[in-house]
Amino acid sequence: MESKETNKRSRLLEAANKLVHAQGFNQTTLADIAQEAQVPLGNVYYYFKTKEDIGNALIEHRANFYGGLIAAWDRLPDPRKRLQALVAEVESQRDALASSGCPIGSLCQELHKDGGVLAEKAASLMAAILGWTEQQFRELGKGKESADLALHLVTVLQGASLLTHTFNQPDLVLRETAWLKKWIDNL
Numbered sequence: 001m002e003s004k005e006t007n008k009r010s011r012l013l014e015a016a017n018k019l020v021h022a023q024g025f026n027q028t029t030l031a032d033i034a035q036e037a038q039v040p041l042g043n044v045y046y047y048f049k050t051k052e053d054i055g056n057a058l059i060e061h062r063a064n065f066y067g068g069l070i071a072a073w074d075r076l077p078d079p080r081k082r083l084q085a086l087v088a089e090v091e092s093q094r095d096a097l098a099s100s101g102c103p104i105g106s107l108c109q110e111l112h113k114d115g116g117v118l119a120e121k122a123a124s125l126m127a128a129i130l131g132w133t134e135q136q137f138r139e140l141g142k143g144k145e146s147a148d149l150a151l152h153l154v155t156v157l158q159g160a161s162l163l164t165h166t167f168n169q170p171d172l173v174l175r176e177t178a179w180l181k182k183w184i185d186n187l
Helices: 004-023 031-035 041-047 050-076 079-092 094-100 102-116 117-139 143-168 171-187
Strands: none
Touching: 004 031, 004 041, 004 050, 004 094, 004 102, 031 041, 031 050, 041 143, 050 079, 050 102, 050 117, 079 094, 079 117, 079 171, 094 102, 094 143, 094 171, 102 117, 117 143, 117 171, 143 171
16 A cells, blocks of 8 residues: 555656656756645655656656556567557547647757756656667567668657647657558558
8 A cells, every 4th residue: 555655646646757758858847746646745855856857757667657558568479569559558548748748848849948857867767768769670670771761760759749739630650650650550
């Protein structure tokens, strides 16, 4: 059973995750997070001394979430099916992508504008996805082109996510993921 302390911290982190995805890291205040988590503002400082501490915890939270997805995909017997699972995950997020953009891509883009340690840590999320994707292409026997194929796949998914958000049209990511599924099948 979770302690009260762990539960409050979890609620604060979930609130930060939701709000940062919806409105951005720089636009989300500690007061917003406290209100969303239904935790008194003063208590936020017990768990997170600074907004950067929340940023670090949020990046770790997202890394754990996507790490769990990757672990599940890695149990699939075929790298082609694993790549299809990545594409299907993006497709399943179409409504969230339309309203708020990609949780990783948006965070990386925003934090990169400010630079610093948080930007580097956020970039590691994208690097992990690229690295995992490259490994799948290697297992498909693509050798030296694996890095370029991974870059292409992740770039297309990020571009589709950006346009889906820009135009608030979930069908855009559906169109692109349908094309990607065929592309992966024909590799």
